[in-house]
Each structure stands twice: as C-alpha cells, then as structure tokens.
Amino acid sequence: MKFNCAKCPGYCCSHGRIAVSDNDIRRLAQHFGISERAARKKHTFHYKTKDIDEQLLRHHKDTVYKSVCHLFDRKERRCTVYEARPNVCRKYPYGDSCGYYGFLKFERAHQDDEKFIPTV
Ligand code: SF4
Numbered sequence: 174m175k176f177n178c179a180k181c182p183g184y185c186c187s188h189g190r191i192a193v194s195d196n197d198i199r200r201l202a203q204h205f206g207i208s209e210r211a212a213r214k215k216h217t218f219h220y221k222t223k224d225i226d227e228q229l230l231r232h233h234k235d236t237v238y239k240s241v242c243h244l245f246d247r248k249e250r251r252c253t254v255y256e257a258r259p260n261v262c263r264k265y266p267y268g269d270s271c272g273y274y275g276f277l278k279f280e281r282a283h284q285d286d287e288k289f290i291p292t293v
Pocket residue numbers: 176177178181182183184185186265266271272273274
C-alpha cells in the first residue's frame with residue numbers, strides 16, 4: 174500500500190456524497206442493535222435530484238474539513254464503526270494508492286511540517 178490512513182486526518186470521510194446500500198444500512202443497524210428503519214433515519218438521508226437518487230451518510234461539522242461523516246470521531250480522526258462500515262468505505266481508494274495521501278505527503282515535505290494538513 175502506498176498510503177497510510179493512520180497519518181491522514183480522514184479526508185475521504187469528508188466527501189459530501191457517501192452513498193450507502195440497503196445492505197450497508199442493515200449492517201449498521203446490527204452494529205448498533207437498532208432497526209433498519211431507525212438506522213436509515215439516524216445515520217442516512219435521501220438525496221434526490223434530476224440525475225441522482227441516493228441514500229447518503231449524514232455529516233456533522235468538523236474542525237479540519239468543512240464537515241465529515243457523522244460516524245467519524247473528530248478527535249481521534251477515525252471511523253467509529255470500522256467493522257460495520259459501508260461497502261464504499263471498504264473499497265476506497267479503489268487501489269494501492271490514494272491521491273489525497275500523495276498530496277498530503279508532498280505538502281508536508283514541502284512545508285517541512287509533518288502535521289501540516291492541506292484542506293483544499
Ligand atoms: S484520504 Fe486516503 S489516506 Fe486519508 S484516510 Fe482516506 S484512504 Fe486513507
């Protein structure tokens with residue numbers, strides 16, 4: 174792997190549209206011991222436009238990025254439902270490298286600051 178999520182503040186969890194399936198919602202419901210209906214309502218919302226019809230993970234405000242998935246621990250900078258995370262979160266970044274991590278590494282070396290976080 175050419176990326177290390179432990180050194181990243183969780184950029185991918187700040188994506189505005191993290192779409193989940195019925196299976197993902199079922200897994201979250203089992204994880205929290207609640208009904209699928211309750212999990213759908215508590216952790217997701219329906220997003221519909223002319224071209225898009227998706228069930229997305231809810232967000233909350235963040236101190237690093239504008240907002241992050243509301244299942245993300247903003248202090249520890251990690252997923253709170255890692256074992257039960259949705260399929261798209263398991264697959265991301267779809268390969269052995271992560272574009273944001275490359276950018277992060279480049280900027281940290283460039284700024285000579287191992288804690289620097291580029292947000293744009
Ligand atoms: S943006 Fe990349 S390096 Fe950062 S947490 Fe996500 S997958 Fe890991």
